[in-house]
Amino acid sequence: MLTSICGINWGDEGKGKMVDLLSEEYDIVCRYQGGNNAGHTVINERGKFILNLLPSGILREEVVNVLGAGMVVDIKHLAEEMGRLREKGVKISPQNLKISDKAVITMPYHVLLDCLEEERLADKKFGSTRRGIAPVYADKFMKKAFRMGELFNTELLYARAKEIVEWKNLTVVGGYDHAPISVEEVVEYFKTYGEPLKEYICDTGLYLNEANKAGKKIMFEAQLGALRDIDYGIYPYTSSSSTIAAYAPIGAGVPNLKLDKSIGVMKAYSTCVGEGPFTAEYFGEKAEELRAAGGEYGAATGRPRRVGPFDVVASSYGIRCQGADEVVLTKLDILSVYEEIEVCVAYELDGEIIHEFPYPDVLNRCKPVLETVKGWHCDISKCRNKEELPQEALDYIAFIEKACECNITYVAVGAERDAVVKLK
Numbered sequence: 001m002l003t004s005i006c007g008i009n010w011g012d013e014g015k016g017k018m019v020d021l022l023s024e025e026y027d028i029v030c031r032y033q034g035g036n037n038a039g040h041t042v043i044n045e046r047g048k049f050i051l052n053l054l055p056s057g058i059l060r061e062e063v064v065n066v067l068g069a070g071m072v073v074d075i076k077h078l079a080e081e082m083g084r085l086r087e088k089g090v091k092i093s094p095q096n097l098k099i100s101d102k103a104v105i106t107m108p109y110h111v112l113l114d115c116l117e118e119e120r121l122a123d124k125k126f127g128s129t130r131r132g133i134a135p136v137y138a139d140k141f142m143k144k145a146f147r148m149g150e151l152f153n154t155e156l157l158y159a160r161a162k163e164i165v166e167w168k169n170l171t172v173v174g175g176y177d178h179a180p181i182s183v184e185e186v187v188e189y190f191k192t193y194g195e196p197l198k199e200y201i202c203d204t205g206l207y208l209n210e211a212n213k214a215g216k217k218i219m220f221e222a223q224l225g226a227l228r229d230i231d232y233g234i235y236p237y238t239s240s241s242s243t244i245a246a247y248a249p250i251g252a253g254v255p256n257l258k259l260d261k262s263i264g265v266m267k268a269y270s271t272c273v274g275e276g277p278f279t280a281e282y283f284g285e286k287a288e289e290l291r292a293a294g295g296e297y298g299a300a301t302g303r304p305r306r307v308g309p310f311d312v313v314a315s316s317y318g319i320r321c322q323g324a325d326e327v328v329l330t331k332l333d334i335l336s337v338y339e340e341i342e343v344c345v346a347y348e349l350d351g352e353i354i355h356e357f358p359y360p361d362v363l364n365r366c367k368p369v370l371e372t373v374k375g376w377h378c379d380i381s382k383c384r385n386k387e388e389l390p391q392e393a394l395d396y397i398a399f400i401e402k403a404c405e406c407n408i409t410y411v412a413v414g415a416e417r418d419a420v421v422k423l424k
């Protein structure tokens with residue numbers, strides 16, 4: 001059984017919480033793309049955890065966690081993240097954590113180049129998380145990156161390091177007029193942070209295939225959402241990897257296997273971190289009210305998120321990209337602040353009403369077409385079954401289900417693990 005859990009929107013939909021909850025039924029949780037540029041927040045009986053690289057299943061002792069081939073791994077950040085979790089009593093060993101030998105290593109100079117480029121762009125900046133993600137994926141496709149498996153052949157690794165540092169300095173020094181990076185610091189970095197990880201590195205494709213044959217249930221956990229996908233998102237305001245479900249088996253290491261189910265996680269309103277068009281955006285007091293109600297500040301960066309009403313146009317597109325068989329609607333409780341709830345049901349583009357998500361370049365000319373539906377205006381955070389939800393909340397869910405032509409199976413009504421209502 002292979003299931004993917006992916007974001008329908010711009011990210012921060014609450015995927016971490018749903019993986020934490022649903023992973024109870026799974027044996028393996030696997031991250032298949034991205035790096036430490038986003039944060040999953042998971043709150044359960046053991047406390048509050050922010051996970052940037054480790055799959056959310058790490059908080060369940062019986063679950064095996066995999067960092068797949070499609071990931072970029074900042075090995076220093078990983079060491080620190082593992083340390084923080086261990087301090088809170090989470091057990092991490094090669095038995096419950098496996099890192100793909102084909103995953104790419106994010107180096108300190110990738111972070112440096114990310115920062116130098118954002119500074120160069122100044123007010124034209126993209127809003128990068130400055131974690132080196134774009135530079136490391138660029139190097140991967142230039143075939144000038146280091147992969148986890150190379151840590152086992154240090155002779156070759158150090159020889160390549162020499163060549164790559166020479167090449168990298170053409171940009172660091174020549175392009176940005178920054179002090180050069182040295183081979184010694186790169187080698188030292190591998191020794192300090194790479195060596196201790198060696199016992200976790202393996203062919204995760206082989207491991208996952210064997211597990212699948214043995215009937216184990218595997219969950220693929222995405223980072224960010226469909227609208228941040230490198231190909232299908234709002235390019236160039238995207239991440240640098242494939243966030244969509246169809247990529248999960250490839251990024252995990254099992255391109256030969258097919259997904260059985262795609263679960264899309266979709267927020268009951270819209271949020272977006274960073275630059276780029278965001279059609280349904282609220283501003284001023286309206287934005288402040290929703291941001292405060294939802295606690296919309298980035299888990300990885302602390303940045304205030306941009307907020308707006310639920311966007312039917314963008315979400316329908318996200319559902320299509322993710323091939324979502326089921327949808328989980330999260331943070332419904334946040335909308336309890338409203339007597340009436342706005343929904344963006346279409347866009348107006350140059351005087352014309354459109355329902356299909358357009359090519360990103362014209363998004364800046366799109367204006368939201370809003371419809372108002374009745375709110376429930378009471379606390380729903382204690383609701384645990386469908387019958388306890390107010391009729392207006394059920395109507396809101398039905399409205400979105402119809403507008404987006406999707407199948408909403410769960411709604412989340414709070415940050416805690418059990419704060420969900422199973423609808424079907």
Ligand code: GDP
Pocket residue numbers: 007011012013014015016017038039040041042043224299330331332333334411412413414415416
């Ligand atoms: P992810 O990256 O998709 O996992 O999302 P984030 O972790 O960045 O953001 C989701 C935030 O909302 C986290 O702080 C969660 O604890 C919280 N959260 C998730 N679902 C709900 C919900 O239904 N209600 C409320 N109030 N908070 C939620």
